[in-house]
Amino acid sequence: MLRVADFIDALNRGLALVLRWFAIAMVLIQFGIVIGRYVFGVNSIWVQESVLYLHGALFMLAGGYTLLVDRHVRVDIFYAKVSGAARRRIDIAGHVLLLLPAMAALGWWSWPSVRNAWKILEGPISVGGIEAVFLLKSLIPAFCLLIALQSIAILLRLLAGKTRA
Structure with missing residues (x-):
C-alpha cells in the first residue's frame, strides 16, 4: 500500500519540478509581451x-x-482544535465523502466537452491564437486524476496509520 502511495507522491513531485518552470516562462513571456507592445508596437x-x-x-x-504538501485550502473550524486521531478521522471522511466524489463528478461532467474538443480538434480562442483548445480542456480531467490519485495516496497512508510523506 505504501509503495503505491510513494509512487503517486513521486509522480506529483516530479510533475511539480517541471511545472515550476512554467511560472518563470509566464513571467518572461509576459515581460516580452509588454516590451513588444509598448516599446516596439x-x-x-x-x-x-x-x-x-x-x-x-x-x-x-x-x-x-499542492494536496501532497498540504498547502490546499482547508476549512479548519474544528480541525485546528481537535486531537491527532480526530484529525485523522476528519481527513479520511473529507477524502472519501467530499474530495474523491467531487473529482469524480467534475471529471464525469467535463468529459463530454473534452471528448468533443478532441473530436473536432477545437481551434483557437481568438483569431490568430493557439490552435489547441482541446489541450487546454484536457487539463480538467488531468487535474481530476492527479487530485484523486494524491487523495488515494493520502488515504492509504492514513489507513496505514502513517502521517504525510
Whole structure:
C-alpha cells in the first residue's frame, strides 16, 4: 500500500519540478509581451494565449502536488482544535465523502466537452491564437486524476496509520 502511495507522491513531485518552470516562462513571456507592445508596437495573440495556456497548465497540473504538501485550502473550524486521531478521522471522511466524489463528478461532467474538443480538434480562442483548445480542456480531467490519485495516496497512508510523506 505504501509503495503505491510513494509512487503517486513521486509522480506529483516530479510533475511539480517541471511545472515550476512554467511560472518563470509566464513571467518572461509576459515581460516580452509588454516590451513588444509598448516599446516596439508589436502584438501577437498567439504569444498572449501562450501565457494563458501556461497558467492553466501550471495551476491545474500542480493541484496534486499542492494536496501532497498540504498547502490546499482547508476549512479548519474544528480541525485546528481537535486531537491527532480526530484529525485523522476528519481527513479520511473529507477524502472519501467530499474530495474523491467531487473529482469524480467534475471529471464525469467535463468529459463530454473534452471528448468533443478532441473530436473536432477545437481551434483557437481568438483569431490568430493557439490552435489547441482541446489541450487546454484536457487539463480538467488531468487535474481530476492527479487530485484523486494524491487523495488515494493520502488515504492509504492514513489507513496505514502513517502521517504525510
